[in-house]
Amino acid sequence: MVKKAPATAPSETQTWKEIKVGCILLEEGKAKPFERADKPALVPQWDKQMCVRCGLCYLFCPDAAIRRGADGYFEADVDYCKGCGICHKECWFGAISMTEEG
Amino acid sequence: MDKYGLYVPQLLPFKEHFLPQAHRACMGCGVALGVRHTYKALEEHRGWMDRTRWDIPFSIPFPGNLVRDGKGGGDEVRPALLSIAKQDDSSSLLLCFDNEAVEGKATPAIFKKMFPAAAVARGFGYVATACPSYPFDLIDKVMRGMTSEGSSYIHILSPCPVGWDYESEMSVTIGRLAVESTIFPLYEVVAGSYRLTIDHPGKRPVEQYLSAQKRFKHFKGKEIREIQAAVDTAYARLRQGKV
Numbered sequence: 001m002v003k004k005a006p007a008t009a010p011s012e013t014q015t016w017k018e019i020k021v022g023c024i025l026l027e028e029g030k031a032k033p034f035e036r037a038d039k040p041a042l043v044p045q046w047d048k049q050m051c052v053r054c055g056l057c058y059l060f061c062p063d064a065a066i067r068r069g070a071d072g073y074f075e076a077d078v079d080y081c082k083g084c085g086i087c088h089k090e091c092w093f094g095a096i097s098m099t100e101e102g
Numbered sequence: 103m104d105k106y107g108l109y110v111p112q113l114l115p116f117k118e119h120f121l122p123q124a125h126r127a128c129m130g131c132g133v134a135l136g137v138r139h140t141y142k143a144l145e146e147h148r149g150w151m152d153r154t155r156w157d158i159p160f161s162i163p164f165p166g167n168l169v170r171d172g173k174g175g176g177d178e179v180r181p182a183l184l185s186i187a188k189q190d191d192s193s194s195l196l197l198c199f200d201n202e203a204v205e206g207k208a209t210p211a212i213f214k215k216m217f218p219a220a221a222v223a224r225g226f227g228y229v230a231t232a233c234p235s236y237p238f239d240l241i242d243k244v245m246r247g248m249t250s251e252g253s254s255y256i257h258i259l260s261p262c263p264v265g266w267d268y269e270s271e272m273s274v275t276i277g278r279l280a281v282e283s284t285i286f287p288l289y290e291v292v293a294g295s296y297r298l299t300i301d302h303p304g305k306r307p308v309e310q311y312l313s314a315q316k317r318f319k320h321f322k323g324k325e326i327r328e329i330q331a332a333v334d335t336a337y338a339r340l341r342q343g344k345v
Contacts, residue, residue, distance in 0.1 A: 053109070062135040083129060084263075084271060
């Protein structure tokens with residue numbers, strides 16, 4: 001266990017004794033706090049009322065995970081989408097929202 | 103907007119050579135976006151594709167006259183690579199995907215101009231800078247580099263969400279800010295004469311580009327003013343066609 005620095009001490013006066021040790025696990029078998037697997041990935045969802053099928057999302061997808069469907073609307077390949085959100089940011093019409101997967 | 107039937111992104115071929123299962127880049131990777139558009143540009147030159155050598159941090163199934171420039175140690179390695187590319191083959195295309203990730207130091211983009219200038223000095227026939235935020239410009243330059251006489255060098259600024267420390271959805275916006283603040287101007291050099299491909303009359307202040315990334319958070323007012331002055335000087339010279 002790391003001794004907590006007193007709350008009144010300003011950060012400038014901290015010595016090496018008060019600064020927390022980095023990059024190591026302090027307690028044995030306590031990797032639970034670092035788990036990220038339970039956080040859901042975000043995937044884009046198209047609002048077909050606002051989408052004009054311009055293809056900007058397709059143009060800027062770094063993973064080539066956006067495909068054009070048979071009806072001309074675009075859809076994400078959820079298996080390969082990493083949820084970066086570039087399509088959501090670049091869509092001019094605000095038709096793409098990032099929602100939780102599943 | 104329904105009355106328009108065709109939009110500009112749909113002019114690109116929809117066939118993908120850069121498959122999503124083929125690489126393990128981080129989310130929002132600028133290099134992956136640049137490589138994807140390079141593939142689209144090279145689609146018409148299918149015959150050259152099997153003579154390509156790639157060496158970038160993620161694996162690509164590319165059947166393997168491009169010369170690679172890997173990551174890291176760019177300052178030392180890149181001039182040597184330029185020489186190799188020149189000696190190796192009289193007509194090769196050198197693509198440099200620059201995510202400014204030299205180990206241990208973050209080189210500000212203002213000093214980036216040296217590498218295209220070095221390529222010009224070594225007698226490359228076609229030298230250009232590009233950014234994946236401007237995909238059609240990038241595709242056009244790769245195609246021109248492929249078809250022009252002699253060796254070609256293209257310097258591609260690739261934003262990196264991990265190294266530059268910004269949210270991954272900002273990747274394209276950051277590249278656009280770099281170009282619009284003229285820290286990374288897009289130009290091409292044909293037979294030694296410089297020409298700006300995108301000239302912004304109302305350019306943005308450098309501060310917008312710097313403050314969008316946490317790697318520059320230690321830059322305060324004095325440093326930002328110095329960078330702004332250096333960028334303005336460099337851009338004014340570039341506009342007159344000088345290095």
